[in-house]
Amino acid sequence: MSKPLIFITNDDGVRAHGLQAAIRIARKFGDVVVVAPEQTQSGMSHAITMYSPLFLRRVQQQEGLTVYALNGTPVDCVKMAFDHLLKDQKVDLVISGINHGANSAISVLYSGTMGAAVEGSFYGSPSIGLSLLDHDDNPDFTAAEEFGTRIVEGVLRGDIPTPMCLNVNVPVGPVESLNGIRVCRQNKGYWREEFFCRRDPRGKEYYWLTGDFCNAEPEATDTDEWALSHGYVSIVPVQVDMTDYSRMAALKAKFHQE
Amino acid sequence: MSKPLIFITNDDGVRAHGLQAAIRIARKFGDVVVVAPEQTQSGMSHAITMYSPLFLRRVQQQEGLTVYALNGTPVDCVKMAFDHLLKDQKVDLVISGINHGANSAISVLYSGTMGAAVEGSFYGSPSIGLSLLDHDDNPDFTAAEEFGTRIVEGVLRGDIPTPMCLNVNVPVGPVESLNGIRVCRQNKGYWREEFFCRRDPRGKEYYWLTGDFCNAEPEATDTDEWALSHGYVSIVPVQVDMTDYSRMAALKAKFHQE
Numbered sequence: 481m482s483k484p485l486i487f488i489t490n491d492d493g494v495r496a497h498g499l500q501a502a503i504r505i506a507r508k509f510g511d512v513v514v515v516a517p518e519q520t521q522s523g524m525s526h527a528i529t530m531y532s533p534l535f536l537r538r539v540q541q542q543e544g545l546t547v548y549a550l551n552g553t554p555v556d557c558v559k560m561a562f563d564h565l566l567k568d569q570k571v572d573l574v575i576s577g578i579n580h581g582a583n584s585a586i587s588v589l590y591s592g593t594m595g596a597a598v599e600g601s602f603y604g605s606p607s608i609g610l611s612l613l614d615h616d617d618n619p620d621f622t623a624a625e626e627f628g629t630r631i632v633e634g635v636l637r638g639d640i641p642t643p644m645c646l647n648v649n650v651p652v653g654p655v656e657s658l659n660g661i662r663v664c665r666q667n668k669g670y671w672r673e674e675f676f677c678r679r680d681p682r683g684k685e686y687y688w689l690t691g692d693f694c695n696a697e698p699e700a701t702d703t704d705e706w707a708l709s710h711g712y713v714s715i716v717p718v719q720v721d722m723t724d725y726s727r728m729a730a731l732k733a734k735f736h737q738e
Numbered sequence: 739m740s741k742p743l744i745f746i747t748n749d750d751g752v753r754a755h756g757l758q759a760a761i762r763i764a765r766k767f768g769d770v771v772v773v774a775p776e777q778t779q780s781g782m783s784h785a786i787t788m789y790s791p792l793f794l795r796r797v798q799q800q801e802g803l804t805v806y807a808l809n810g811t812p813v814d815c816v817k818m819a820f821d822h823l824l825k826d827q828k829v830d831l832v833i834s835g836i837n838h839g840a841n842s843a844i845s846v847l848y849s850g851t852m853g854a855a856v857e858g859s860f861y862g863s864p865s866i867g868l869s870l871l872d873h874d875d876n877p878d879f880t881a882a883e884e885f886g887t888r889i890v891e892g893v894l895r896g897d898i899p900t901p902m903c904l905n906v907n908v909p910v911g912p913v914e915s916l917n918g919i920r921v922c923r924q925n926k927g928y929w930r931e932e933f934f935c936r937r938d939p940r941g942k943e944y945y946w947l948t949g950d951f952c953n954a955e956p957e958a959t960d961t962d963e964w965a966l967s968h969g970y971v972s973i974v975p976v977q978v979d980m981t982d983y984s985r986m987a988a989l990k991a992k993f994h995q996e
Contacts, residue, residue: 520789522788522789523785523786523787523788524783524785525782525783525784525785525786525853526783526784526847526848527781527782527783527785527848528781528783528848528947529781529947530780530781530947531778531780533936533938533944533945533946534933534944534945534946534947535942535943535944535945536943536945552947555848556947559931559933559947559949560933560945563930563931563932563933564931564933564945586860586978588980589784589856589978589980590784590785590786590813595783598847602844602928602929631993634992634993638992640988644985645982646989660994661993661994662994663986663989663990663993663994665979665981665983665986666979666980666981668979670860671860672821673817673821673822674821675792675817675818675821675822678791680791684793685793685794686791686792686793687791687792687793687794687818687822688791688792689786689787689788689792689810689814689817691817715989715993716980716981717981717982717985717986717989718980718981718982719980719981719982719984720844720847720980721923721924721926722846722847722924722974722976722977722978722980723923723924723974723975723976723977724903724975724976724977725923726977727902727975728921728923728975730898731904731921731973731975732921734892734896735889735892735919735921735973736918736919736920736921
């Protein structure tokens with residue numbers, strides 16, 4: 481049996497420590513191809529590059545590991561891999577991450593890490609977005625690697641129907657301090673921003689966007705936010721039908737015209 | 739009773755003809771504030787600007803209409819409006835568009851127009867993303883304005899519970915050629931890309947990303963793709979819980995650890 485082929489990308493860029501942590505996980509299981517953004521792409525969501533050309537650069541090549549950098553978004557990286565570099569090859573797994581910072585709750589929508597993971601699932605490979613709740617440049621990835629390894633093993637060994645995409649978040653702390661894994665639903669909530677106004681050296685005003693998450697259901701115990709705040713690794717299965725079926729009947733009554 | 743306050747943004751930028759079409763619709767109903775991107779932001783999805791400062795520029799001010807340009811993404815524009823410019827004001831409606839090009843099916847995930855519409859709904863205002871199936875720079879917006887007006891009127895006059903976000907797409911053609919409005923679900927499918935490789939004047943290879951939509955359910959008759967290809971304006975109600983509930987039980991059995 482041939483070795484599994486694992487594709488990795490991230491949104492923190494090709495030089496991020498979290499990318500190396502994801503590579504360490506993947507190399508335990510198979511051959512690895514990486515296409516990661518040249519620059520940080522945090523908050524880039526599902527964005528694609530439509531109006532500028534993409535330059536692809538091979539950064540590293542050794543037995544079982546090839547790393548490319550692309551001057552695009554995380555989703556561009558996935559597309560470059562599946563529609564160009566690995567075209568006609570079967571990819572057994574996509575890992576996006578390990579992200580420096582949480583991607584729980586509604587952050588799934590803003591996250592470049594999760595944009596890439598979701599995009600990977602469109603190509604028929606099981607896909608895992610992996611995030612550590614630590615924004616530090618060089619955090620301790622030990623627990624995220626340990627739980628990431630368990631989850632990757634479960635996905636590769638299991639006969640899980642595709643498309644499948646998992647949003648995995650890991651709390652900060654040593655492995656033995658974490659309580660285990662919880663499969664959860666996405667917590668309801670939203671972000672509210674504060675705009676910090678400054679003046680540039682020429683006197684012109686500019687703004688920095690900075691926000692806080694507002695948890696709309698702090699009492700719920702089956703959400704990713706609850707799991708993370710109680711020391712569990714959270715797994716949310718992600719799908720992309722955004723239709724609000726609960727509104728179909730009322731809207732049909734209001735708007736349908738034949 | 740005071741006039742409704744309507745906020746408008748788009749992803750084609752502050753100079754797009756479609757923005758003017760949205761302003762024409764909105765001014766029939768109320769006072770209008772616009773914050774639109776300085777540059778085209780097509781394909782920017784739900785991206786936010788985290789690592790560069792935002793400059794806000796007032797472009798136009800007259801009775802009942804104020805227009806700003808922001809060097810950010812469509813979602814940045816919404817946040818700048820709700821968390822800064824219009825803070826503490828009640829916004830009665832958000833319109834994002836009119837987009838030059840379709841945002842049906844899975845394009846809801848890539849679209850800057852829909853990213854902004856969804857973000858608007860997070861602030862408690864009913865929100866409409868409006869797109870015309872014509873990528874031309876200066877298409878005929880007559881039918882999109884006519885149907886957009888009907889839908890805006892229905893939303894403003896109705897007592898529709900929030901959060902509410904509608905993804906509205908309008909086929910090309912004169913008003914009388916369209917068959918009416920259909921409330922639909924999001925068509926399942928995905929994009930496949932082709933990368934066109936060129937060489938720059940210094941001999942370096944680069945790629946242009948270009949894609950085609952693959953309809954995964956061409957036979958279905960309750961989808962936005964079906965409605966649009968049969969001459970109907972499509973309305974898909976959009977929500978943001980991306981949890982794949984169908985997988986919860988199997989994943990719990992596999993991964994739960996207490």
